[in-house]
Amino acid sequence: MLMRVAFFLATGAFTVGCVPTPTTSPSPSPQAATTTTLYMPRAVTKAYAKGTRSPDGKPGANYWQNRGRYNIAITALPPNRTINGSEEITYFNNSPDTIRIPVIRLFLNIHKPGAPRAGGARATYLTSGVQIDSFSVNGQGTKWPGTETTFTFQRVGLSTPLLPHDSIRLSFKWHYEISQRSGREGMLDSTTYFLAYFYPRVAVYDDYNGWDTMTFTDGQEFYSDFNDYDVAITVPANYVVWGTGTLLNPSDVLQPAPLDRFNRSFTSDQTINVATKADNESKAVTKQSTNTWKFRSANIPDMTFNLSDHYVWDAASVVVDDSNHRRASVQAAYNDTATDFHYMVQFGRHALDWLSHNWPGIPYPYEKTTVVEGQAGMEYPMMVNDESYADTVFSRFVVEHEIAHTYFPFYMGINESRYPMMDEGWATALEYLIGIADLGKQRADRSFETFRVRGWATNTSPLEDLPIITPADGLTGGAWGDNAYGKAALGYLALKDLLGEAAFGTALHAFMDRWHGKHPIPWDFFYTINDVTGRNLNWFWNVWYFSNGYIDLAISGVTHSSGGYSVTIDNIGGIPAPVDLEAHYADGTSDVIHETPAIWEANLRRATISLPTRKLLNALVLNTGIWLDADSTNNRWSPKGTP
Numbered sequence: 001m002l003m004r005v006a007f008f009l010a011t012g013a014f015t016v017g018c019v020p021t022p023t024t025s026p027s028p029s030p031q032a033a034t035t036t037t038l039y040m041p042r043a044v045t046k047a048y049a050k051g052t053r054s055p056d057g058k059p060g061a062n063y064w065q066n067r068g069r070y071n072i073a074i075t076a077l078p079p080n081r082t083i084n085g086s087e088e089i090t091y092f093n094n095s096p097d098t099i100r101i102p103v104i105r106l107f108l109n110i111h112k113p114g115a116p117r118a119g120g121a122r123a124t125y126l127t128s129g130v131q132i133d134s135f136s137v138n139g140q141g142t143k144w145p146g147t148e149t150t151f152t153f154q155r156v157g158l159s160t161p162l163l164p165h166d167s168i169r170l171s172f173k174w175h176y177e178i179s180q181r182s183g184r185e186g187m188l189d190s191t192t193y194f195l196a197y198f199y200p201r202v203a204v205y206d207d208y209n210g211w212d213t214m215t216f217t218d219g220q221e222f223y224s225d226f227n228d229y230d231v232a233i234t235v236p237a238n239y240v241v242w243g244t245g246t247l248l249n250p251s252d253v254l255q256p257a258p259l260d261r262f263n264r265s266f267t268s269d270q271t272i273n274v275a276t277k278a279d280n281e282s283k284a285v286t287k288q289s290t291n292t293w294k295f296r297s298a299n300i301p302d303m304t305f306n307l308s309d310h311y312v313w314d315a316a317s318v319v320v321d322d323s324n325h326r327r328a329s330v331q332a333a334y335n336d337t338a339t340d341f342h343y344m345v346q347f348g349r350h351a352l353d354w355l356s357h358n359w360p361g362i363p364y365p366y367e368k369t370t371v372v373e374g375q376a377g378m379e380y381p382m383m384v385n386d387e388s389y390a391d392t393v394f395s396r397f398v399v400e401h402e403i404a405h406t407y408f409p410f411y412m413g414i415n416e417s418r419y420p421m422m423d424e425g426w427a428t429a430l431e432y433l434i435g436i437a438d439l440g441k442q443r444a445d446r447s448f449e450t451f452r453v454r455g456w457a458t459n460t461s462p463l464e465d466l467p468i469i470t471p472a473d474g475l476t477g478g479a480w481g482d483n484a485y486g487k488a489a490l491g492y493l494a495l496k497d498l499l500g501e502a503a504f505g506t507a508l509h510a511f512m513d514r515w516h517g518k519h520p521i522p523w524d525f526f527y528t529i530n531d532v533t534g535r536n537l538n539w540f541w542n543v544w545y546f547s548n549g550y551i552d553l554a555i556s557g558v559t560h561s562s563g564g565y566s567v568t569i570d571n572i573g574g575i576p577a578p579v580d581l582e583a584h585y586a587d588g589t590s591d592v593i594h595e596t597p598a599i600w601e602a603n604l605r606r607a608t609i610s611l612p613t614r615k616l617l618n619a620l621v622l623n624t625g626i627w628l629d630a631d632s633t634n635n636r637w638s639p640k641g642t643p
C-alpha cells in the first residue's frame with residue numbers, strides 16, 4: 001500500500017522482549033556492538049530447532065509449506081450488488097502435522113456490523129458479510145459452523161483428520177453483497193466492481209506460527225500460501241473483466257477488432273487503446289451475450305479482479321528479461337476522464353523495465369500487470385488499484401511503489417501481516433531508488449525525507465521508538481507506519497551504503513533466490529546477508545531492527561594538529577546511519593567526507609573522523625541526508641574566534 005493507514009484501533013501500549021538496547025548515555029559502551037546474536041521469539045527458535053529454517057539463512061532441510069488448488073466460479077450482474085460464488089479447494093498438507101481443525105479465512109466479513117476493524121465504518125461500508133450457502137468436505141455436506149460473531153476467520157473441525165502428505169477437498173457456495181464503499185475492494189461506481197479478498201480460502205499454516213488466526217482489520221494486507229487458481233467470472237454483455245493471471249479465452253469474450261488490438265499489445269511498446277470510450281458506448285467491445293471470462297495462474301499468492309461496462313482499456317508491453325526477450329503486458333483500466341491514467345501504461349512499462357534491470361534487478365516475475373483506477377493505492381499480484389491524481393508525477397510515484405510490491409510481498413511470500421518491514425520496507429526503498437532515476441537525487445531525497453522519514457525523525461512519542469522487529473499486529477498508528485515504511489527502508493538503504501552496491505546486490509539476490517516462493521521471516525534475511533557477505537552484521541541488525549534507537553548524531557569534539565583535524569562524533573540516538581562530514585575551510589573551499597555505517601561497528605556510541613589537511617577550518621557540518629537527524633542543533637561546529 002502507498003501510505004501509512006491513518007486510522008487505527010487505540011489498543012494501548014505493546015511491549016516486546018528484545019535484546020538489551022544501547023544505554024542512553026553517550027559514554028563509550030561497546031556492549032551492543034559486540035552483541036553477536038539476535039533476539040528470536042520462542043516460536044521462531046523452535047522452527048530452527050526443528051530444522052525448517054537454518055542458521056546460514058537458507059530454508060532448512062526440513063522446510064515445508066502447504067498449498068492449495070482453487071477452482072472458483074463467480075457471477076456478478078451489476079448493478080445488482082450480490083456476488084455469487086462457488087469454489088472447490090484441494091488443499092495439500094505438506095507439513096509433518098495432522099490437521100484436525102483447519103482455519104478458513106472470510107476476509108469480507110470485515111464488512112459485518114460489529115466486526116473488529118482498524119478504522120471506523122460508514123453505513124455504506126457495512127454489509128451482511130459472507131453468506132456460506134453450502135459447505136462440503138471431500139464431497140460430504142457439512143454444517144458451516146459460522147455464527148453472528150464469526151468474522152474474518154473460522155475454525156472448522158474435520159470429522160476425518162487430514163494426515164501429513166495427504167490432501168482434502170473443501171467446497172463452498174457463497175454469496176455476499178459488494179460494499180458500496182470502496183477501499184481495497186468494493187464498488188468503484190454503480191457498474192464497476194473491484195473484487196479482492198473475495199473468496200473463502202484456507203489460512204496459512206506454517207512452521208513458526210501454526211495457523212494464522214490474525215483478525216483481518218484492514219490495517220494489515222496479506223499472508224498467503226502459493227496456490228494454483230482457475231477463476232471464471234460471469235458478467236453481462238459489455239462488461240470487461242481485468243484480473244490476475246492469463247485470460248484464457250479472449251476470443252470467446254471479445255469482438256474481433258478489440259481482440260486484435262489486445263493481441264497486438266503483447267508485442268507493442270506503444271500504448272494501444274484496446275477499448276475506448278466510443279467503443280464502450282457503441283457496445284463494440286465484448287460479445288453481445290452473457291460472457292464468462294476465464295483466468296488462470298499458478299503458484300501465486302492471490303487473485304484479484306475488476307469489472308466494468310465503461311472503463312476504457314489501454315495496453316502495451318515491455319521486455320523484462322533480456323536473457324530470453326520475455327515481454328510482460330502492462331494494461332490500464334480507468335474512467336476516460338482520469339487524465340493521468342492515459343499515461344499509466346507507459347508509467348507501468350517504465351516501472352517493470354526499471355525494477356527488472358536495476359533494483360531489485362530481477363526480471364519482473366509475472367506475465368502482466370493491470371493498473372485499475374480505484375480509490376486504494378493498493379497492490380495485488382499482477383494488479384494495482386490506484387487513485388487518479390492531478391499531478392502525473394505523483395501518479396507515477398504511486399504506481400511505481402505498488403508495482404514494486406510485486407517482489408515484496410508477492411514473489412517472496414512475505415508475512416506482511418506480522419512483518420511489514422519485509423514488504424512496505426522494501427517497496428519504500430525501491431520507490432526511493434527508482435525515484436532517483438526519475439527525478440534526480442536531490443528531488444528524490446527531498447520527497448523521501450518529507451513523505452517517509454520526517455514523521456519518525458520529529459515525533460518524540462515512545463511508540464515511534466519501538467523496534468522495527470516488533471510484530472506489527474501489536475502496533476497501531478505511526479508506530480506501525482514508520483516501522484513498516486520509512487524506518488525499515490532506511491535500514492535497507494543504510495545496509496546498501498555499508499556493503500556497497502555490488503555486495504549489497506549479491507546478498508539481496510541470494511536472499512531472493514533462496515526464498516522466493518516460500519515464506520521467509522526477518523531472521524532468514526539477516527542470516528542470509530551474514531552468510532553471503534561472510535560478515536557477522538548482527539551489530540548492525542541489532543541496532544537498526546531490534547533496538548529502540550533513533551538517528552541523532554552530534555559533533556562532540558574537534559582537535560587540531562599539524563596533520564589536520566580529528567573530529568569526534570557521538571551517536572546519541574544509537575542508530576548507525578551513514579554520514580557526510582562537510583568541512584568548510586577559511587580559504588572558501590570545502591570537502592565532503594562520506595562515512596558508511598561501518599564507522600560505528602567498533603563502538604556504536606562514538607566515532608572519530610580524521611581530516612588530514614593543512615587548511616584552517618571555518619566550520620564543520622554533519623549531514624545525514626535522508627537519514628534525517630532528530631536534533632540537528634548539535635550537527636555544526638566552528639572554531640571560536642574564527643571569522
Ligand SMILES: [Zn+2]
Binds near residue numbers: 003401405
Ligand atoms: Zn506499499
